[in-house]
Each structure stands twice: as C-alpha cells, then as structure tokens.
Amino acid sequence: MRYKAIIIVSFLVINTFVVQAEAYARAIYKEVNMLGGYSDRNEWIGEKGMMLKNSVGFEYFDKFSNDYGDFLTVDLQMRVAYDSQQNSEDAWAVEFHNAWVEHKFGLGKTLRLGHFDPVFGLEPVLDTHGALLQTLAHENIGFKKDWGVGYRSYIGELDYEIAAQLGSGMSIRHKDDSFLLTARVGSTLGTDFQYGISALWGQTLKSMQARTLPVPDLISDDATRKERLGLDARYEIGSFGFKGEIAGGREESQPAGGGLFEIDYIVPKLQALQFKVQQTYWSNDLENSDAKTITLSHVISYKVTSYLTVRAGYFHDVYEESGNEDDQVFLQFYFFG
Template identity: 30%
Template sequence: MRVLAAVLVAAALPASAFASSRLLYLEAQGVAGYSDQEDSLIWHSESAEDVMQKSSVGFDFIQRLSGETGDFGLLAVQARLAYDPDAEDEIEPQLYNAYYKHKAGWADIWAGHSRPAFGLSSVLDSHALLLPTLAMHGFGFDRDWGLGASRDFAWGNLSASLTTGSGMPLRFEGNYLASLRAAKGILSQDNWELGFSVGAGETLHTMGYEVMHEEPQPFAMAGADFTYLWDNYEARFEAMGGTNRDEDAYALFARLGMNLLDEGRLKLEAQPEYSKIGEHEGFRFSAGPAWQLSDTLTLRAMGRYDEHDDELRAVLQVYYYSKVL
C-alpha cells in the first residue's frame, strides 16, 4: 500500500518536480471459457484461486527518474481489479508489479514486487498471456516480494534475488527464496539466449493470494532454459529438477510459436509440458492463437488438455491495453 500511495503522489505532481518522464496505460480484459471437468462455463484461464487470467480492469504506471547525468531510477506499479464469480472472493484487488529499480552503475537493483531471478519466467513477461510458464504451475514464482540485482555483460546477463518465497501475498512465516540466473547470449542481438538457474530456500505453497499450507517447505531446484528466434519462428525450452514442497520435483517445458501477417500481428503457439511434484504429476498440452486486431486490442484463445486432472478446457480472452498519459 505504501508503494501504491507513493506512485499516486508521483502521478499527481507535475513532471518538472522530478525531471523525469512517466507513462500510464489502461488495461482491461474479458475472460471466459468452458471446462469439461466442471461441465460448465469458467471465468478464469487457470484455477479460480489463481490471479491469471480473469476479467479485470486496471492500470500500468511507469515513472522514470533522472538527473543531470541521465536516468537513475524507475518506479513501476501495475494493479488490477479482477472479477471471477467462481472464486471465493468474486472481486479481488491484484497488485502485480510494485517495485523501484535503481541504476547503481555496477548493476540495476530493484526492491518490491517483481520477478525473482529463477527460470524462463524471469525474462518472459506473461502478465497478459493465456499460456502459462512453469512458474504458474508451482515451479518458482512469476512475481515475488524482495530484492534483486541484474547486470548485463558483453556475453550475456547475471541476476540474483532474495525474496520472500510467497509469490503474490506478502507473508513472513520464516519463508525465503534465494535465486541466481546466468545467461549466455543477448536475445535482442544474437536471437538466442541460454540460461542456467538455481534457487533454494523455504517457500510457501501459494496459489494466487491463497496460502495452501501455512508452514514453509524446502525448495532447492536447478534449471536450464533456452530461447531461439529465427525469422518468424520462436522456440523456448526449459527443464527443472530438485526438491519442491519437500518432494522430488521435475519439469519439462516447450513453447513453439509462429508469427504471421504484417508485423507478426497473428501468433500461433503450441506448448507441451510435463511436471511432477511428489505424487502430483502429469502432461499438459496447450495451444492457441493471439491476434492483434489494433494497437490497443488483442484477441487470444487457448485450448488445453491436462492429463493429471483429466480435463479439457477452452478459454477466450479479449485484451485492451492503451496509453493514456
């Protein structure tokens, strides 16, 4: 709440007060689908307890801070008000990004709610997408509260973080997660990147804002990820193994995409995935198109088969994202 209050104050002040630039976007989405397991309409892309994706409206705010020598910091907040009639709380406030990033010269340092330095999800922004990464299925956290640092080199990137290991909620029950990721290659220049990650700590089993188990559980995992871009094709792979929730855990993941039409406005993706945490294991296959109808409006669809839950589901999303400031 303090971070959000600071952002609202910053937004209300004139730009001259900061010698900076700011961006404000309006975000809105409508989500609906069908599950053959539930034999009914659903209003979420994952589970009703999870945060993504649900019908929602919100904002994405970025404040760049600068001085005589240039930019020295960035403040970012992304928040939504989500609606899901299947959830315990039909209307749920969601705070997604909420961090300050400082350019220290030797590294970029962040504090708040951001991406921990673990796995493919640390470099792949999925906040608007229907297809989930492994972090959405219990292997790490898409966002977490804490501190992190990242530095780019000529050969790639090195990043580290120390976070609460609680994901969306901010909880202190003796839980923590220390993570490190080293990447070879620069995707924007080389069209490929190979990353290696390790993470260890005592983490909470959370699903969205719901805490599934009150006691922190051991987490010690290592993983490798690889991204390759070629012409209008994209390929992403990830493998993980170790201990998760005090159980043996493994995961394999691939996402294959093809961009069509002018400027890649139509994307077709397929995603096979296998995961195991203790006795909970199974294969998932997801696929679907994303069609950018305009600069502000995108239509996405996803079909998924989940072997563990023996479920087929289909989800449709209409996503709106527009600059207002």
C-alpha cells in the same frame, strides 16, 4: 499495521528521491482482460488457472533523471480482478503484479525493491502478463512474482541477476521462516538465440488465491522447502519462435522437476495472426510415476489494433495426477494500451 508502515515509508523514500528529478520517460497503460471459457469438469468458467481472471487494471512506468542521467525507475502494474470461483463476497480482489522501484548505482548496476519476478527460468525474460500461455513458474515456484530485493548487472557477454524474496507470492507476509533466493545467468537479450542457467533455494508459502488484497488464506501454515536448478532457451528463425525450459531439484525430500516446450508461428502475410502450441510437464515427486501433470495447449492470437488482442485457446490435460484430466476452451479479449 506493519505493512501500512512499510508502504508509507516506501512512498516517503520515493518522494525524497524524485522530488528534484525530471520525468520524461513516463508511460501509462490501461488494461482490460475479458475472459470466458468452457471446461469439461467445471462447465462455464471465467478464469484461466489462478493467474488470469476477468479484470481491469493499469501499468504506470516512469524513469527519473537529473543532469547526470537516469537514476530511478518505477513500475506499478495492478489489477482489480473478479474470481468467478469464489462466492460474491470474496470474488473481488486487488492484485499487484509489477510493483517495484529500481535504483541505478552506475551503468549496469541496479538494485530493485518491491514485487517482481524471481530470477529463475523463462519467466523473468518473457512478458506473460495477460497471456493465455504461461511459463513453468506457477508449477515450479508456486507464483510468478514475489516481494523482496534484487540486484542486476553483467559481466562480458553475460547478464546476471540475484534476488532475495519473501517466498509468499502476491501477498506480503513472512511465516514459518519462508524465503526465496534465486539467481540467473544468461546471454544478453536481442540475439536470435538466448539461454539462461538458474538456481533456486527457498521455503515458499502456498496461497489459496493469487491476490494481494484481501490477504489470501494459506493452503498450509507450513512453508515448502524447494531446491532447483534450471535451463532455459529461446530461438527465433523466420516466422517461427521456439522456447523451452527445464527445471529439476527437490520439493521437500522428494525429487521434483519438469519442462516446457513451445513453438510460435506468425503468419507472414497477416502478421497480426499468431499460432502457438505448448506442452508442459511437471512432477513434484519424480519417484512416483503417477505424480505428474502433462498439458498440451494451443492458442490462436489476433491483434485487432496495436492495443487490442483477441485470443482463443484449447487446453488438453494429457495426464493429471489426481485423475482429474480436463479439456478447456477459452476466448479472451485483451486490451493493453
């Protein structure tokens, strides 16, 4: 009931803002994600981790302005996803990805409300929606986006962003004093070399599934305390792109941390074709040398048209803490346009 009230109030607030406004910057994108693969451990599979499932969805992006310029931006990106790991009753779910309203108080002063990236590491500066290769966000924080409020601005050549969120991920809930505070300072976008420094402090909830509705079960009713510092960087030269991030801190009372490194290559003569290799390392207990996950991933991506991409991926667990090393191959047809 409380959430329904929040949604109704939100719509009323948005309506109040936009009723007198013009909207010329509207974009609607449809999304279809068809994904299938084979795993050594689970045989035929229809999802890549918790974040990428067979799904249909859309993104609605709009900017509202008056005689004095833009003042409000809205982004709603959602999917209806089929989780092949669940029984048929629980398999269908609604996922909210971007679901935010951003109000501009002046140039470079924006306040955001809704479901968006915690501002830590590479995730807030990359678009990994629909991609086979992800950042460390899921291992590090437990989810890619969260509900809350954020503020974004810049000083000189540096951008900065802070966010206060619920610590619950895709579902809206508050339990065991859960919360998530993040901050990131980074170089301005649009240069060959970009970098960022991030900090995180919070108590986050861990869900059994990544979905908004039906509300997923929690793995534990207790929130997990997290403290992190992170560094990230990107560099582009010629047909090559390099990405990396490291994060370290504490998970409850244990030292935790990890890193990611990725090389991308676009074939110059056939620019629709791209190769990517990524290695990730993560440990929630750095004092225990067995408590780590190391994965090596390879992806070939071919853009058939401006809105259809076909990807093939091979994912190899070099080390998995539970001894459940796996090899997976995937084929993905991704429509976004």
